[in-house]
Amino acid sequence: MRKPDQVEEAKRRGAAEVAVGDLADLDSLSAALQGVDAVFHVGPAFATNEIRMGQNIVEAAVRAGVRKFVFSSVIHPILSKLPNHAAKAQVEEALIDSDLEYTILHPTVLFQNYSIFWPRVVQAGILEEPWSPNTRFSRVDYRDVAEVAAIALTEDRLAYGTFELCSSGTLNRHEVAALISEVLGRQITVGTIDRNVLGQFPDDLKTMCKHYDHRGLLGNPLVLRAILGREPRTLRAYFEELASTHAGARL
Numbered sequence: 545m546r547k548p549d550q551v552e553e554a555k556r557r558g559a560a561e562v563a564v565g566d567l568a569d570l571d572s573l574s575a576a577l578q579g580v581d582a583v584f585h586v587g588p589a590f591a592t593n594e595i596r597m598g599q600n601i602v603e604a605a606v607r608a609g610v611r612k613f614v615f616s617s618v619i620h621p622i623l624s625k626l627p628n629h630a631a632k633a634q635v636e637e638a639l640i641d642s643d644l645e646y647t648i649l650h651p652t653v654l655f656q657n658y659s660i661f662w663p664r665v666v667q668a669g670i671l672e673e674p675w676s677p678n679t680r681f682s683r684v685d686y687r688d689v690a691e692v693a694a695i696a697l698t699e700d701r702l703a704y705g706t707f708e709l710c711s712s713g714t715l716n717r718h719e720v721a722a723l724i725s726e727v728l729g730r731q732i733t734v735g736t737i738d739r740n741v742l743g744q745f746p747d748d749l750k751t752m753c754k755h756y757d758h759r760g761l762l763g764n765p766l767v768l769r770a771i772l773g774r775e776p777r778t779l780r781a782y783f784e785e786l787a788s789t790h791a792g793a794r795l
């Protein structure tokens with residue numbers, strides 16, 4: 545944890561032991577990793593010093609004698625014009641250049657992003673995002689990504705591998721809205737959020753949205769299917785979970 549007042553919340557969520565550190569502070573990370581055998585790192589996307597933070601946790605792991613290091617990166621980190629992708633490429637480079645037993649995960653857009661604005665989708669009957677509704681994306685349930693991370697941390701079969709993680713399907717917003725309509729049993733329309741009315745919208749996010757106006761993030765489910773030994777979770781099943789969880793919010 546970064547802040548001492550977050551310790552109890554971490555324990556409440558199931559952590560058996562908690563260390564306080566700061567990704568921007570190499571010494572605090574080195575102390576926190578003493579006696580640790582394996583690290584799972586998820587970088588803070590769009591942080592101005594994300595690269596340095598990732599390099600710090602890699603260096604701290606080396607100092608502490610960590611054996612395994614699993615990095616949740618992003619699909620297509622070679623997209624150099626997207627800062628949130630390019631930053632992770634440099635962290636990957638630091639990891640590959642270390643002596644750590646690494647596994648690099650390339651998850652695509654997460655199902656869980658929909659949970660943020662699901663109540664509005666249900667209440668207003670509209671699915672909106674700040675980029676073109678025609679852009680197609682591969683998506684993935686982060687629980688499947690977490691399962692792959694657990695395999696990498698506890699077994700050796702994924703050592704020194706880089707794995708693209710996607711569920712089946714490449715849907716645009718119109719098709720996603722149609723899927724939600726089927727799940728909810730009523731029509732969900734499609735809209736596009738005007739980026740000009742979003743106030744202090746970070747420049748890196750603006751760059752990402754402009755890219756998404758013309759190109760999505762597309763991948764293949766074969767690798768995830770092979771690692772899990774089953775079909776990845778589906779977007780329909782995820783929407784069914786959301787609908788069940790938020791059933792009282794339906795209008």
